[in-house]
Amino acid sequence: MTHPAPTTTLDELRAALPADAVVTHPDRLLARAQDxxxxxxxxxxxxxxxxxxxxEVQAVARIAHRHGVPIVPQGALxxxxxxxxxxxxxxxxxxxxMAAVLRxxxxxxVAVVQPGVVTRDLAVAVAAQGLFYPPDPASDSWSTIGxxxxxxxxxxxxxxxGVTRDFVRTLEVVLADGRVVRTSTPTVKAVAGYDLTGLVVGSEGTLAIVTEVTLGLLAAPGENQGICATFPTVRDALLASNEIIAGxxxxxxxxxxxxxVLAAIVAHDPHAGLPVGARAMLLVLTDEHEQGAADVAAYQRIAHEHGALTVDVATDAVALEALLRARRxxxxxxxAIRGGSINEDVSVPRSRLPELLxxxxxLSGRIGLxxxxxxxxGDGNLHPAIAYDPLxxxxxxxAHRAHESILGLALELGGTVTGEHGIGLEKQGALDAELGPTVRELQRGLKAVFDPTGILNPGKKI
Ligand SMILES: Cc1cc2nc3c(=O)[nH]c(=O)nc-3n(C[C@H](O)[C@H](O)[C@H](O)COP(=O)(O)OP(=O)(O)OC[C@H]3O[C@@H](n4cnc5c(N)ncnc54)[C@H](O)[C@@H]3O)c2cc1C
Incomplete structure (x- = not known):
């Protein structure tokens, strides 16, 4: 029996991929529509x-390119x-x-992995071999390496x-037209040509589709230990934090x-074990092998010098994990406070943090939210979250006006509207102000080189 020649994008996709790999059921489309x-x-x-x-990624890209159909790469949403x-x-x-740890x-x-590997699964797999993959987004139990x-x-x-970029040695990517390239060698040092690896990292699926990642690893660190300290004012906590970083x-x-946030976490999870009532809390950990006890003693001293109300030392793995879980x-x-929230991701020079807070x-007092x-x-990267009733x-x-104000405030303080979450769709409006016309033009030029017909995650990032 002969099959009719495929004439549409879906026909071509079904011819190129296994039958169950192309899904059009409306419920499945809806389930993947939003992050x-x-x-x-x-x-x-x-x-x-x-x-x-x-x-198969290459086959999909070729078909999409031929028909001018957009591709949105998706991880765990x-x-x-x-x-x-x-x-x-x-x-x-x-x-x-495509969720295997290959090597x-x-x-x-190094670890060579496919993009669908869950972040924490990778960390666990490398730890089993005495190695360490440090990047740990709070979503690591479900976010993907891609x-x-x-x-x-x-x-x-x-x-x-450092951040994910600091651990990416090289990438295998599929370009918008279906070509497959490796962005660099997997060596620790590699400066031949422009740094395409660094460029694709953080590009939010708009320059290329990541199909394999080679990640640098470190030797396993020591056990975590540290302090959880509360302060009478946020400013005291900031001063203590700056002194710790400078030391x-x-x-x-x-x-x-x-x-x-402390009150919200305790209300959300009464067993979170966080102190209530304090104006601010610092969680300060060290994972040094030899020097851990000296580090903790220094953090204790600094916290007390800055007026800490309480300083609890945490060395027990279970207690530390509970603190980290509460933070996550x-x-x-x-x-949960009001049913809706806008979670910001501003990053400012540390010296401007007191003004930001x-x-x-x-702002919160003025708008009543x-x-x-x-x-x-420690990175100057904070997540102001505006709680509101979506109904x-x-x-x-x-809430949306407060969101705009916070983005403006970050820029006014010499910072960025996004330290780690990205621009996506939500922060497009801030790009002109943050980057200026010349950088914007250069970035659009880069996009045009990688994706001349604009099919990769259009409308995002730039
Ligand atoms: C509770 C919570 C805590 C969080 N904590 C942190 C944190 O501490 N630090 C932090 O940085 N972020 C954090 N995030 C944000 C989020 O988890 C990260 O941005 C994460 O990297 C997204 O991974 P994902 O697999 O879910 O990707 P998705 O959300 O599915 O996609 C994110 C972007 O990656 C692109 N993409 C996905 N896969 C590929 C691929 N193979 N090739 C090309 N492009 C691709 C998508 O197109 C999209 O632009 C948090 C989110 C939540 C909900």
Missing amino acids: ASATGPTGVPLAVVHPSSTI SGLAGGANAVDGALLMVFDR IDPVDQ GNVATNAGGMRCVKY PHRPSTLELLDQV SFHAAMR DRLEE PIGTGGHV DPVQVEL
């Missing part, structure tokens, strides 16, 4: 495709900027069938180890939670 930001616009996609190999949201008529490319090499200290690479994800350990006892985690529940807890408190702030204070149009409007 965790849950606020941005979404389009109506054409299909969800589940490639099993680079060759844990993104907070609408970057993976559906676009009208698009193929949503999901990597659940862990203890001599070269998504982490495409957003250049950060996390709590970035204050010591010789570099922490592996340095997180701030303000009073609103930040977004969910803020959303003062102005956020003033809770704004809880916390996050990676109340007045609160929705106020």
Whole structure:
């Protein structure tokens, strides 16, 4: 029996991929339409495709390129900027069938993985071989390495180890027209030509589709230990944090939670074990092998010198994991206050943090909506979260205006509107102000070189 020649995009996709790898059921399309930001616009996609190999990704890209059909690469949809949201008529490319750790090499200290690997699964796999993959976004139990690479994800350990980009040695990518390239060699050092690896990292699926990632690893660190300290004012906590960063006892985690976030987490999870009532809390950890006890003693001393109300030393793995779990529940807890939240991701020079926090408190008082702030204070990267009732149009409007104000405030303080979550759809409006016309033009030029017909995740990132 002869098959009719494929005439449409879907026919061609079904001819190129296994039957169950091209899904058009409306429920399945809807389920993949939006990321965790849950606020941005979404389009109506054409299909969800589940490639099993680079060759299948390549086949999909060739078909999409020929027909001018957009492709939206998707990880676990844990993104907070609408970057993976559906676009009208698009193929949503999901990597659940490309989720293998292909190789862990203890001599070269690399892991070669497919994009669908869940971040924490990779960390566990390399730890079993005495190795360490440091980037740890708070979503690591479900976010994927492909998504982490495409957003250049950060996390709590970035204050010591750096962000995802610092661990990406090389990428295999499929270009918009279906060509497959490796962006560089996997060596520790590689400066031949421009740094395409660094360019694709953080490009939010707009320059290329990541099909394989070679990640640099480190030797396993020591056990975590540290302090959880509360302060009478946020300013005291900030001063203590700045002194810790400036000193010789570099922490592996340095997180701030303000009073609103602390109350939200405790209300969300009464067993969270966090102190209540304090204006601010610092969580300061070290993972040094030999020097851990000296680090903790230094953090204790600095906290007391800055007026800490309580300083609890945490060395027990179970207690530390409970603290980290409580910290990771930040977004969910803020959303639970009123049912909706906009989670910002501003990053400012550390010297401007006191002003940022003062102005956020003033903004919250002025609009009458809770704004809880916390996050990676050691990097100057905080997540003000505006809580609002999504069923109340007045609160929705106020929350969106507060969102704009916070982006403007970050720029006014010499910072960026996004330290780690990305631009996606949600922060497009801030790009002109942050980057200026010449950089914008250069960036559009780069996009045109990689994706001349604009099919890769159109409308996102730039
Ligand atoms: C509770 C919570 C906590 C979070 N904490 C952090 C944090 O600490 N640090 C942090 O940085 N982020 C954090 N995030 C945001 C989010 O988890 C990260 O941005 C993460 O990297 C997204 O991964 P993902 O697999 O879910 O990707 P998705 O959300 O599905 O996609 C994100 C972007 O990556 C692109 N993409 C996905 N796969 C590919 C691929 N193979 N090739 C090309 N492009 C691709 C998509 O098109 C999209 O632009 C948090 C989110 C939540 C909900």
